[in-house]
Amino acid sequence: MSETRSVGPVSAMRAHFDQPIRLKCGATVPQYDLVYETYGTLNAAKNNAVLICHALNASHHVAGYYADQPQNVGWWDNMVGPGKPVDTNRFFVVGVNNLGGCFGSTGPSSINPATGKPYGSSFPIVTVEDWVAVQARLADYLGIDCFAAVMGGSLGAMQALQWAISFPERVRHSIVIAAAPKLSAQNIAFNEVARQAIISDPDFHGGNYYEHGVVPRRGLRVARMIGHITYLSDDAMMEKFGRALRSGRLGFHFDIDFEVESYLRYQADKFASYFDANTYLLITRALDYFDPAQEYDGNLSAALARTRSRFLVVSFTSDWRFSPARSREIVKALIDNGRDVSYAEIDAPHGHDAFLMDDPRYHGLIRTYFDNIAQELGDVPRSPAEAAADALMEGASPL
Amino acid sequence: MTQQEQISLAGRPDFAAIAAWIRPNARVLDLGCGDGLLLKYLKHTRGVSGYGVEINDDKVIASLRNGINVIQGDLERGLAEFEDGAFDYVILSQTLQAMRQTEVVLDEMLRVGREAIVTFPNFGYWRTRWQLGVNGRMPVSDELPYQWYNTPNIHLCTLHDFEAFCAERGVRILERLVLHENKPVRLLPNLRGSLAVYRCSKA
Numbered sequence: 001m002s003e004t005r006s007v008g009p010v011s012a013m014r015a016h017f018d019q020p021i022r023l024k025c026g027a028t029v030p031q032y033d034l035v036y037e038t039y040g041t042l043n044a045a046k047n048n049a050v051l052i053c054h055a056l057n058a059s060h061h062v063a064g065y066y067a068d069q070p071q072n073v074g075w076w077d078n079m080v081g082p083g084k085p086v087d088t089n090r091f092f093v094v095g096v097n098n099l100g101g102c103f104g105s106t107g108p109s110s111i112n113p114a115t116g117k118p119y120g121s122s123f124p125i126v127t128v129e130d131w132v133a134v135q136a137r138l139a140d141y142l143g144i145d146c147f148a149a150v151m152g153g154s155l156g157a158m159q160a161l162q163w164a165i166s167f168p169e170r171v172r173h174s175i176v177i178a179a180a181p182k183l184s185a186q187n188i189a190f191n192e193v194a195r196q197a198i199i200s201d202p203d204f205h206g207g208n209y210y211e212h213g214v215v216p217r218r219g220l221r222v223a224r225m226i227g228h229i230t231y232l233s234d235d236a237m238m239e240k241f242g243r244a245l246r247s248g249r250l251g252f253h254f255d256i257d258f259e260v261e262s263y264l265r266y267q268a269d270k271f272a273s274y275f276d277a278n279t280y281l282l283i284t285r286a287l288d289y290f291d292p293a294q295e296y297d298g299n300l301s302a303a304l305a306r307t308r309s310r311f312l313v314v315s316f317t318s319d320w321r322f323s324p325a326r327s328r329e330i331v332k333a334l335i336d337n338g339r340d341v342s343y344a345e346i347d348a349p350h351g352h353d354a355f356l357m358d359d360p361r362y363h364g365l366i367r368t369y370f371d372n373i374a375q376e377l378g379d380v381p382r383s384p385a386e387a388a389a390d391a392l393m394e395g396a397s398p399l
Numbered sequence: 400m401t402q403q404e405q406i407s408l409a410g411r412p413d414f415a416a417i418a419a420w421i422r423p424n425a426r427v428l429d430l431g432c433g434d435g436l437l438l439k440y441l442k443h444t445r446g447v448s449g450y451g452v453e454i455n456d457d458k459v460i461a462s463l464r465n466g467i468n469v470i471q472g473d474l475e476r477g478l479a480e481f482e483d484g485a486f487d488y489v490i491l492s493q494t495l496q497a498m499r500q501t502e503v504v505l506d507e508m509l510r511v512g513r514e515a516i517v518t519f520p521n522f523g524y525w526r527t528r529w530q531l532g533v534n535g536r537m538p539v540s541d542e543l544p545y546q547w548y549n550t551p552n553i554h555l556c557t558l559h560d561f562e563a564f565c566a567e568r569g570v571r572i573l574e575r576l577v578l579h580e581n582k583p584v585r586l587l588p589n590l591r592g593s594l595a596v597y598r599c600s601k602a
Binding site: 328331364365369 | 426448
């Protein structure tokens with residue numbers, strides 16, 4: 001089933017940009033590469049493009065798999081594909097690795113052409129606004145004037161929101177899932193613990209560990225562990241692991257006793273084997289700094305006044321990292337501006353990670369929303385029942 | 400197709416009554432919007448804009464399918480997402496009788512809307528009275544299709560009850576329409592009407 005509905009084998013593409021980009025921090029990146037993937041076909045009107053923005057540890061590899069790595073399935077493969085909620089038979093879907101990333105786009109581990117060495121600690125701080133500006137350059141490169149939708153979960157949702165602010169005329173629908181309009185002190189605190197774990201690792205070498213032939217693995221591992229705990233709900237962890245012991249009895253040592261420890265260590269090892277520590281620092285900082293209301297004296301409604309797109313905002317009841325109340329702040333600010341917005345609060349047990357899960361209510365909602373977008377594009381005939389309902393509405397005259 | 404048939408097809412006899420009171424291009428909030436058909440109907444017939452509020456997952460999706468803005472939430476927790484006076488009309492269509500916090504809901508409606516439109520099944524309708532008064536059984540009808548043990552309708556009232564309630568809470572009734580089988584009832588409405596439609600504002 002999943003195989004027949006996969007976009008199948010995909011390959012990443014690379015775009016080079018010579019036009020310098022000035023970042024919010026004041027630094028300029030003179031040239032850079034972006035690695036991206038696309039699925040589906042851009043139609044003649046070029047109005048069926050959907051941009052998927054990735055969160056902390058994901059990449060441009062949204063859907064499908066690589067022919068030489070069939071196990072390497074895209075991170076949102078359950079959402080994007082033929083017949084899936086974001087249907088690649090209808091939409092041209094774009095995934096892009098953000099600037100500062102570690103999956104092929106220019107980032108701290110890339111070679112700085114000016115020095116011939118990795119950027120390392122000299123890579124400038126990037127923000128959500130910068131990422132969106134860079135994504136817009138990719139849209140230009142691909143010939144996309146206006147996205148049918150920009151969509152993301154968590155940090156990806158912040159980018160979707162920023163798109164609506166930065167380029168209101170270039171996005172028709174914004175799908176904002178498991179988001180917050182800015183991080184709380186607790187959110188920033190978790191990020192700081194993760195960063196301190198990395199920075200205090202003796203192998204970090206001030207961010208220039210590449211030239212020492214090492215990576216701050218221990219720091220990255222702890223950073224991933226703390227992050228991972230915040231993505232899951234207490235109930236989900238208890239359900240999955242409980243207090244189960246790996247060997248069936250207490251070992252009276254500090255090695256692995258509990259299954260949850262085993263799981264965390266496994267996740268940590270996996271993560272530390274592929275993710276760049278400097279990128280982790282950059283991305284957590286981008287999260288901390290995201291606050292579109294800041295330049296409007298904290299007034300989110302004022303910050304969202306320039307948006308023009310229609311919104312779907314989705315939250316999950318068990319998400320304590322970005323709780324439903326945080327999504328409702330966004331919804332309220334959009335309502336204050338009279339924007340078209342729908343909001344759904346999915347009763348899911350998985351915590352923040354629920355946005356990646358295959359929940360029928362959640363996927364049904366996204367599917368319905370994208371069906372409507374497809375119908376706006378005019379490329380999908382309505383079902384007879386829908387057509388009849390519409391005829392009824394059109395025929396009804398004011399009393 | 401006659402207009403009456405169209406309205407019946409649209410599902411509910413109170414739709415037409417509500418639409419008749421709504422100014423073109425008004426801003427409307429529909430509480431307990433269900434599948435969103437009323438707002439869709441008002442969008443097409445009156446060019447209104449606005450939102451529906453609905454708690455049920457499946458109905459939220461149905462509302463999306465009908466192309467309306469729907470906010471998932473529990474009316475009984477208040478309407479914190481909405482500013483004072485944000486809407487021309489706030490509609491509560493055949494939902495009042497199922498609310499626990501009836502007073503809170505009516506207050507919130509008149510906080511966020513300039514006018515409230517409320518519709519409910521009239522418990523004073525003669526068949527209802529007959530079933531209880533003569534047969535000695537809890538009433539079951541098209542408007543109230545539930546048995547006493549599974550009904551969500553916990554706050555049923557008559558026209559007189561609702562009007563007394565409004566008077567006590569300083570709510571002004573601007574207009575009233577009482578219907579039975581889609582037809583207005585003018586003579587003895589509290590006895591002969593099965594569906595009440597009110598338009599109210601703050602006094």
